Amino acid sequence: MKDIAKAADVSPMTVSRVLSGGKNVRPQVREHVERVIAEVGYHRNENARRLRQGERSGLIGVLITNIGNPYYAGMLQGVEQVVAATGRRVMVGLTNEDADLEKQLVLDFLGRQVEGLIVVPVGQDPVRFAPERLGGVPLVLASRSFDGSLADAVLLDDVRGAFEATRRMLEEGHRRIAYLGNRVSVATGRRRLEGFESAHRELGFEPAPDLVRLGQQDADSAERAMDDLLDLADPPTAVFAANNRNSVGVIRSMNRHRAEARRAGVELPTLRLFGFDSFEFADMSPIPLSIVDHDPSELGRIAAKLLFDRLEGESQGAPARLVELPVRLVDFS
Amino acid sequence: MKDIAKAADVSPMTVSRVLSGGKNVRPQVREHVERVIAEVGYHRNENARRLRQGERSGLIGVLITNIGNPYYAGMLQGVEQVVAATGRRVMVGLTNEDADLEKQLVLDFLGRQVEGLIVVPVGQDPVRFAPERLGGVPLVLASRSFDGSLADAVLLDDVRGAFEATRRMLEEGHRRIAYLGNRVSVATGRRRLEGFESAHRELGFEPAPDLVRLGQQDADSAERAMDDLLDLADPPTAVFAANNRNSVGVIRSMNRHRAEARRAGVELPTLRLFGFDSFEFADMSPIPLSIVDHDPSELGRIAAKLLFDRLEGESQGAPARLVELPVRLVDFS
DNA sequence: CTGTTAGCGCCTTCAG
DNA sequence: CTGAAGGCGCTAACAG
Numbered sequence: 212m213k214d215i216a217k218a219a220d221v222s223p224m225t226v227s228r229v230l231s232g233g234k235n236v237r238p239q240v241r242e243h244v245e246r247v248i249a250e251v252g253y254h255r256n257e258n259a260r261r262l263r264q265g266e267r268s269g270l271i272g273v274l275i276t277n278i279g280n281p282y283y284a285g286m287l288q289g290v291e292q293v294v295a296a297t298g299r300r301v302m303v304g305l306t307n308e309d310a311d312l313e314k315q316l317v318l319d320f321l322g323r324q325v326e327g328l329i330v331v332p333v334g335q336d337p338v339r340f341a342p343e344r345l346g347g348v349p350l351v352l353a354s355r356s357f358d359g360s361l362a363d364a365v366l367l368d369d370v371r372g373a374f375e376a377t378r379r380m381l382e383e384g385h386r387r388i389a390y391l392g393n394r395v396s397v398a399t400g401r402r403r404l405e406g407f408e409s410a411h412r413e414l415g416f417e418p419a420p421d422l423v424r425l426g427q428q429d430a431d432s433a434e435r436a437m438d439d440l441l442d443l444a445d446p447p448t449a450v451f452a453a454n455n456r457n458s459v460g461v462i463r464s465m466n467r468h469r470a471e472a473r474r475a476g477v478e479l480p481t482l483r484l485f486g487f488d489s490f491e492f493a494d495m496s497p498i499p500l501s502i503v504d505h506d507p508s509e510l511g512r513i514a515a516k517l518l519f520d521r522l523e524g525e526s527q528g529a530p531a532r533l534v535e536l537p538v539r540l541v542d543f544s
Numbered sequence: 545m546k547d548i549a550k551a552a553d554v555s556p557m558t559v560s561r562v563l564s565g566g567k568n569v570r571p572q573v574r575e576h577v578e579r580v581i582a583e584v585g586y587h588r589n590e591n592a593r594r595l596r597q598g599e600r601s602g603l604i605g606v607l608i609t610n611i612g613n614p615y616y617a618g619m620l621q622g623v624e625q626v627v628a629a630t631g632r633r634v635m636v637g638l639t640n641e642d643a644d645l646e647k648q649l650v651l652d653f654l655g656r657q658v659e660g661l662i663v664v665p666v667g668q669d670p671v672r673f674a675p676e677r678l679g680g681v682p683l684v685l686a687s688r689s690f691d692g693s694l695a696d697a698v699l700l701d702d703v704r705g706a707f708e709a710t711r712r713m714l715e716e717g718h719r720r721i722a723y724l725g726n727r728v729s730v731a732t733g734r735r736r737l738e739g740f741e742s743a744h745r746e747l748g749f750e751p752a753p754d755l756v757r758l759g760q761q762d763a764d765s766a767e768r769a770m771d772d773l774l775d776l777a778d779p780p781t782a783v784f785a786a787n788n789r790n791s792v793g794v795i796r797s798m799n800r801h802r803a804e805a806r807r808a809g810v811e812l813p814t815l816r817l818f819g820f821d822s823f824e825f826a827d828m829s830p831i832p833l834s835i836v837d838h839d840p841s842e843l844g845r846i847a848a849k850l851l852f853d854r855l856e857g858e859s860q861g862a863p864a865r866l867v868e869l870p871v872r873l874v875d876f877s
Numbered sequence: 878c879t880g881t882t883a884g885c886g887c888c889t890t891c892a893g
Numbered sequence: 894c895t896g897a898a899g900g901c902g903c904t905a906a907c908a909g
Contacts, residue, residue, distance in 0.1 A: 212886065222896050227888060235894055252676040257655035258591040258601065259886035262901045266888095268591065278624075279841075281824075284617040291611075291638050300652065303636045305624050319633065322590040343585040459824065466828055491614075491792060492825045495799055508612075545902060555880050560904055568878055592902035595885045 212255070219247040230255050261324070269299045271518065272320035274330040276308045282455055282488050282507045283331065286353060289511025290329055297519060299326070308428060310334040321346060327518040329353055329511075334396060337361075349521040353514040355398040356533075363521065365514045365534045369399050369487075372503035372538040373406025374413075376451055376485040379501065379540070381414050385449035385483060389422040389440050391433055391461060392453030400425065403453040403487060422447050433460025441468050449483035458486030458493075458502075465498055494543050501542045510536060545588070552580040563588050594657070602632045604851065605653035607663040609641045615788055615821050615840045616664065619686060622844025623662055630852060632659070641761060643667040654681060660851045662686055662844075667729060670694075682854040686847040688731045689866075696854065698847045698867045702732050702820075705836035705871040706739025707746075709784055709818040712834065712873070714747050718782035718816060722755040722773050724766055724794060725786030733758065736786040736820060755780050766793025774801050782816035791819030791826075791835075798831055827876050834875045843869060 212230075216223040221244060228236045229244040236244075261268050271294045275283045287303065294301050302325060304316035313333045317340075320328060328350045332340070337359035340350055352364040380388050390407050393400035404425075411418045422440060427433040433452070437460055440447055452458040465482050472479045484496070487503045513534060520526045549556040554577060561569045562577040569577075594601050604627045608616045624634050635658060637649040646666045650673075653661060661683045665673070670692035673683055685697040713721050723740050726733035737756075744751045755773060760766040766785070770793055773780055785791040798815050805812045817829070820836045846867060853859045 223886090224888080224896055225894090227886095228895085231888085237894065240894090250676075252679040254651065254654040254679050256595075256657060256886050257652075258657055259595055259901090260888075262589075262592055262595065262886080262903095263888065264901055266901085278611070278617045278621050281614055281617065284611045284614065287636075288611050288638065291636065295638070300656070301636055303620075303624070303634055305621070305628070318587065319590075321587040323633070324589060324591055343583075346585040346587050462825075462828070491823065492795075492828075495795070495825075495828075495830060497828060497830075556902090557880060557904075558878090560902095561879085564904085570878065573878085589902050592885090593904075595887095595902080596904065597885055599885085 215244065215247055215251065215253055218251070219244045267326050268324035270302055270323060270325045271299055271515070272302045272304065272323075272325035272328045274304045274306055274313060274316055274320075274328065276306050276331050276333060278305060280456060281490065285507030286331075286511035286514075289508030290515045292508070293512050293515035293519070306331075306333050308333050310336070314339055321348060327351070327522055329514050329518060331355055332357055332398075349518060351514045351518045354510060357398055361531050363517045363532045365510055365517060365536065367399070367505055367510070368535045368538050369402035370406040370409075372487060372540075373403040373451065373453070374410045375540055376487070376501065376503050377407045377410035378414065380449045380451065380483060380485060381410065381416060383449070383483065386416065387419055387422060387445065387447045387449070389424070389447035389450045390418065390453065391424050391427055391436055391450065391457040393428060394426045400453060407451055419447075427457055427460065430456045430459040430463065433457040434464045435460075437461045437464035438468070441465070447482070448480070450485070452484065452486040455486065455488035455490040458484065458488070459490060462496060462498065489541075496543055499544050501540055503538045504541045505536055505538045548577065548580055548584065548586055551584070552577045600659050601657035603635055603656060603658045604632055604848070605635045605637065605656075605658035605661045607637045607639050607646060607649055607653075607661065609639050609664050609666060611638060613789060614823065618840035619844035619847075622841030623848045625841070626845050626848035626852070639664075639666050641666050643669070647672055654679060660684070660855055662847050662851060664688055665690055682851060684847045684851045687843060690731055694864050696850045696865045698843055698850065698869065700732070700838055700843070701868045701871050702735035703739040703742075705820060705873075706736040706784065706786070707743045708873055709820070709834065709836050710740045710743035711747065713782045713784065713816060713818060714743065714749060716782070716816065719749065720752055720755060720778065720780045720782070722757070722780035722783045723751065723786065724757050724760055724769055724783065724790040726761060727759045733786060740784055760790055760793065763789045763792040763796065766790040767797045768793075770794045770797035771801070774798070780815070781813070783818070785817065785819040788819065788821035788823040791817065791821070792823060795829060795831065822874075829876055832877050834873055836871045837874045838869055838871045
């Protein structure tokens with residue numbers, strides 16, 4: 212700014228005034244300063260600007276496990292939409308399901324003065340997100356939570372979604388139902404498994420322990436897990452896939468097996484699939500499919516709204532709020 | 545920091561030293577200061593820290609048109625990977641194909657002292673990215689460019705990809721080939737259309753003007769455009785979809801038409817589809833499909849590498865570089 | 878090993 | 894309408 216001032220032969224203060232709208236500056240001087248600014252291609256340093264006490268940084272930190280998953284991409288889109296509408300910007304970090312990386316990113320983001328954090332948490336340690344560790348920066352957990360969390364959170368109604376889906380399968384007469392999901396250390400994984408199991412028990416059945424496969428974080432590993440299940444002596448007749456990565460893997464595996472069998476002259480029995488989270492082409496699944504569905508961008512929008520509510524809304528000192536978004540069962544057949 | 549200093553009864557400088565690794569501080573004092581820091585949950589202000597001359601902000605700005613498209617999500621993933629490896633962070637802005645929004649975001653990012661920009665550009669105006677407008681901040685264009693650009697760019701070999709795909713369709717005997725793509729104001733759209741047309745001409749044919757549909761930016765509009773084409777008196781026998789959103793729309797429309805016809809007792813002739821960019825389940829397309837394929841995260845990684853090369857590598861004063869990534873034709877049948 | 882000084886870029890406050 | 898002074902949070906350089 213000093214350089215501009217020198218070049219325009221005014222004081223830095225005049226340049227500052229011009230950049231802030233030009234109030235109290237003679238039009239002539241203003242135009243001159245503006246010309247110099249344009250020539251040099253000067254941009255006011257926002258970081259220095261926001262150094263002043265009480266100025267907010269205008270940054271919201273968002274930590275996501277993996278944008279390769281369209282689910283989180285959709286969520287990010289929802290968050291960005293709401294954040295941008297307040298004139299703020301989003302800083303994105305990808306934790307890649309790595310707890311250490313997450314911790315590091317949180318510290319870095321706090322150091323960069325984010326006004327708030329929206330996080331898809333990795334792992335269970337509640338200490339890392341204790342309010343005093345965050346230096347008072349508000350936090351909203353999205354899509355997952357963990358025991359002992361004191362933060363606002365937006366979750367899906369995982370338990371009910373998995374419960375309803377499982378009940379439907381049981382009512383359709385299936386007794387050998389497989390479950391493919393994340394590690395149980397992932398909270399949504401645990402909650403969905405819980406719904407799966409309680410539906411069995413409520414209807415007087417026991418889930419088959421040999422059909423539960425946990426720990427698949429991507430479509431490839433899910434596909435292999437499903438290959439495994441299809442090769443069992445007594446394979447499942449239906450599958451609950453606890454997230455879209457697992458659904459995709461199941462469909463791929465199933466399709467391959469079916470094609471191979473057909474080549475050998477055998478027609479494989481159709482498998483019934485229920486999945487959590489939608490994915491592109493769910494409407495064209497080659498096998499009967501129902502989805503526990505919801506809009507990830509909506510989850511993102513709500514997470515951002517919770518955050519701003521705490522930042523500038525009425526809920527400033529309020530206790531942690533938990534929003535459980537309803538899900539709906541959609542049939543594609 | 546002053547507060548910490550006061551609470552620990554040392555000078556701010558000592559606190560600063562502790563935070564920078566604790567060199568030249570008595571272990572005893574160090575521990576004490578560290579305890580106070582942990583108690584208060586204090587985080588050093590990175591922005592203030594980087595205010596000093598010569599300090600870099602550690603921020604890379606990334607402007608993407610739409611992360612809802614898995615293609616750009618993959619690209620972002622590639623960028624983030626390389627950026628994070630240098631200890632820097634990514635600031636993301638979504639331009640939503642809006643040129644005004646893009647301009648605003650660029651200015652904002654420059655103000656926030658990004659060290660570099662990676663942009664999927666919207667529109668054609670070359671002035672907005674003139675180096676002097678960017679105040680010397682290096683820029684890499686990703687996936688698209690525009691006439692008169694002086695910036696580094698990573699593009700796909702759009703022309704060749706579209707050319708090869710079209711030639712294949714012509715060689716397979718198709719003469720009524722539809723083209724579904726973006727607006728021509730989008731550079732990739734223009735380049736792909738160019739390949740489509742030149743393949744026709746090279747083999748002695750003319751593209752059918754009534755089968756060219758431009759301007760579909762999402763799967764829904766592509767689906768409607770395809771509905772339209774299928775209702776023609778003389779419908780196409782093959783389709784080239786210039787991006788994955790259009791491919792998805794085509795498949796949806798085709799599938800619906802086929803199901804409707806089947807209900808009416810008619811078996812529709814199969815349509816041959818060639819698409820640009822892959823998408824999930826390309827391997828399970830219900831109609832014969834070939835894809836001009838490439839890895840978007842690779843494009844992102846290369847864009848980031850070009851940027852860092854200019855930032856700290858050898859290519860600092862070099863003229864603009866253009867990388868055209870090869871594509872490959874993959875058949876799913 | 879520790880503290881003081883000065884300045885990074887900007888703007889509020891106060892004086893002309 | 895314009896400028897000078899001072900301070901936001903931090904640290905390099907220079908005393909002690």
